[in-house]
Each structure stands twice: as structure tokens, then as C-alpha cells.
Amino acid sequence: MSVLVISIGGSILIPDFNVERIKQYAEVINTIARDNKVFVVVGGGWISREYITAARRLGAKEAICDLIGIEITHVNARLLISALGDNAYQEVALDFKEAMNASKGNNIVVLGGMFPGQTTDAIAALLAEYVNADLLINATSVDGVYTSDPKKDKNARMIHRMTPEELCEIVMKEVMSAGISSVLDPVAAKIIERSGIRTVVINGKDPENISKAARGEGVGTVISPD
Ligand code: UTP
Numbered sequence: 001m002s003v004l005v006i007s008i009g010g011s012i013l014i015p016d017f018n019v020e021r022i023k024q025y026a027e028v029i030n031t032i033a034r035d036n037k038v039f040v041v042v043g044g045g046w047i048s049r050e051y052i053t054a055a056r057r058l059g060a061k062e063a064i065c066d067l068i069g070i071e072i073t074h075v076n077a078r079l080l081i082s083a084l085g086d087n088a089y090q091e092v093a094l095d096f097k098e099a100m101n102a103s104k105g106n107n108i109v110v111l112g113g114m115f116p117g118q119t120t121d122a123i124a125a126l127l128a129e130y131v132n133a134d135l136l137i138n139a140t141s142v143d144g145v146y147t148s149d150p151k152k153d154k155n156a157r158m159i160h161r162m163t164p165e166e167l168c169e170i171v172m173k174e175v176m177s178a179g180i181s182s183v184l185d186p187v188a189a190k191i192i193e194r195s196g197i198r199t200v201v202i203n204g205k206d207p208e209n210i211s212k213a214a215r216g217e218g219v220g221t222v223i224s225p226d
Helices: 019-032 043-057 064-089 094-106 122-128 164-176 186-195 208-214
Strands: 002-008 036-042 108-111 135-140 200-202 222-223
Touching: 002 019, 002 122, 002 208, 019 036, 019 064, 019 208, 036 064, 036 094, 036 222, 043 064, 064 108, 094 108, 094 122, 122 135, 122 186, 135 208, 164 186, 200 208
Parallel strands: 002 036, 002 135, 036 108, 135 200
Antiparallel strands: 200 222
């Protein structure tokens, strides 16, 4: 039985309130959890961005905006737990210790954000370290890691295999360019590098890609020290 951490952005899981879509992800996760321990970290997506923008315009401090974002990730996580049914721990695990304890009696544990100043990608990477995960799956809105942002650069080329050091180099280059957001949060990339966490970055818009990544089929970008 392998231990998997799956990071799903809110924009992937809940681009709207289409419950059929959420059910599809739940089905895929339930299938993976038949033979594996699965931790899922759910993001905030556009809903958190709307709340954060409104709070900022009302004068809220950035740390408060982050706390609002975290609360939205928890609400999104609750939607996923509802769709997963009894196979999942029925609460959103609030810290790594709770997640670890909950995983003893449940094959699926769902988390959201945790600390201000972070993103759910970083939380997923830290959790993967904490639970000694065999694989971290990062479900994004692009097919994998590109040489540069494919939404901005038509010459961008997708990389199928890379080392954590190469990932850090690309992520750092992207965050240094104004207006370009990187495929993976730099904090997450550094954690993947320091612990050599085997990671797959996939296009999560198709839930089937999550199954493929869990089965080790060639999809997305594989980041591995060897
Ligand atoms: P996300 O990690 O979901 O950010 O957290 P995102 O980049 O919008 O991701 P997608 O669209 O879901 O992929 C949403 C917001 O919640 C706060 C941050 O403000 C973040 O922008 N947050 C989240 C934290 O402060 N700490 C956390 O641990 C997680």
C-alpha cells in the first residue's frame, strides 16, 4: 500500500458548482484509495480570490485575507468529503498530526490550507514530507511543467522528466518575471527539492489524469531525483 498526497486546486475541483464534476473526482479518489492511503489537499480557487479581493477592498490586512482564503479551502474540502462518502475521514484535518491519526482508520483524509502566507501546494508538499509519501500529485490547469509559461510564451515546451533542482530553477525564473505565475508555488518546489519527493505535475482538469499518475502511467511531468 503506497501513500499518496494529491493537491487539487479549487479552480480545478470547483470551477463552478457542478456537483457531477465533484462526484467524478470523488470516484477517482475512492478508486485510488482501494489500494493506497490518500491525503487530498484542496485549494480555494476563484471563490477564495473573490472573497480575498472583497476583504482587501474593505481594508483587511493581508494575513486576514489569507485566513479568509484558508476558510474557503476548508469549505471546498467539505464539499469533496461530502462526495467521497464514508471512505473518507469526515472532518477536514486541521494539522498534520490530525491527518496522520485520521489516516490510521480511514484510507482518505482531506485537508485545506493551514498557515497564512502559504498556498495549498506548499501544504501538500510539507504533508508529503511529514507522512513520507511515495508520491505527490499536483493537479494544475496545464499539462505539466513547461520551459516557460505556455499561456504567455508560444515557444514554451513541456518537460516530461526533470530533477527537483531543475524544477526549482524554472519556478524561480518564473517568479522573477513580473506578471508570470509559476506552475508550482516556489515554497512547494523547495520542499520537493530538500526531501527529494517524487512528484507528478498533471493537468487536473481531466480527473482521469489523477488515476493515471497514481498508476505511474506516463502523464504530465515527473519530478524525481533519480
Ligand atoms: P490556494 O492554495 O488555493 O491558492 O489558497 P490558489 O493559488 O488560489 O490556488 P487554486 O486556484 O486553488 O489552485 C487560496 C488562498 O488562501 C490562502 C492564500 O491567501 C491563498 O492565496 N492560503 C491558503 C493561506 O494563506 N495559507 C494556506 O495554507 C493556504
